[in-house]
Amino acid sequence: MELTVLGSGSAMPVPDRAQAGYLLADGDRSLLVDCGSGVLQRLAGTDVGYEGVSTVLLTHHHLDHVAALLPLLKARWLAGEEHLEVVGPAGTKSLVDGLLDVHDYLDGRIDLAVREVSTARPFTAGGFVVAARETRHSMDGFAYRFSPPSADEPPADGPVTLSGDTEAFAGMARFADGADLLVHDCSFPDDVDVSNHPTPTSLGESLAGAQVGTLLLSHLYPHTGGREREMAERVREAGFDGEVRVAADGLRLSL
Structure with a gap:
């Protein structure tokens, strides 16, 4: 499996960070997780491209995670692709319907499927097996854990x-x-x-004792500029003993 950071930024844009977006790939499987502003440009620079991404999985519906969703639909239509699936928490269908109400000329251009998922059981998205759990944020949403399809690997241990x-x-x-x-x-x-x-200290404290190989800090606001090394050190000082890295757009990690 390979994860590419397409957007490591936030709702407050900075020149070198697009909004939230991550590409997960494994062989011929690919999955886009979140689709904020600027993500399509980053995606176009990958081998997969927007032509190769037919499934988008949303963590939640804040604008910096969904702003490029309809631009992705339009780009795939113009490229001759015929299908897009959008998967996410409850309310995802209403979100997509509302976007199409505003941009109604895109309705029906491609085969669009919308699927809402829950934490009740693992599900598949883009060829991956996914487990979900609720987050603590100002809007309901999910964290996700990903596994490639495999009979001998429980989805919860991806x-x-x-x-x-x-x-x-x-x-x-x-x-x-x-x-x-x-x-x-x-x-x-x-x-x-x-x-x-979270801030680095609260994150490090929460992860003390957790067995995680690499922690990648992301969703970085402009306030973090020039302080990335300090933030990584604070996470370690607070109790996390794995590797700590700071996300950057274009970073690729193989697992």
Whole structure:
């Protein structure tokens, strides 16, 4: 499996970070997780391209995670692709219907399927087996843990976990325990008073004792600029003993 960071930024744009988006690939399987502004340009620079992504999985419905959803639909239509599936939490169908109400000329251009999922049982998306759990954020949403289809690997023990937007809490650490890679929201440095997102110290404290190979800090607001090394050190000082890296657009990690 390979994860490519397409967008490591937030709702406040900076030149070198697109909004939220991650490409998960394994052989001929590919899955786009979130689709914020700027993600399509990053996706166009990958071997997969937007032509090769027929499934989008949404963590939640904030604008910086869905802004390029209809542009993706239009790009696939113009490229001659015939299908797009959008998967996400409850309310995803209403979101897509509302976007198409505004941009009604796109309705019916391609075969569009919308599927809402829950935490009740694992599901498939883009050829991957996915487990979900609720996050703690200002909008309901899910974190996801990904496995390639395999009869001998339980879906709950997949190698990649992606938190979406969430506070740091023990339930998320349990959800990610044993993962090779955890991509986690770490939006602000410690000296910013914030709710609904973690700071490095709160994230490190929550992950103390968790068995995670690499923690990738992402969803970075402009406040983090120039302080990335400091933030990684604070996570380690707070108790996380795995590898800590800071996401950058274009970063590719093989698992």
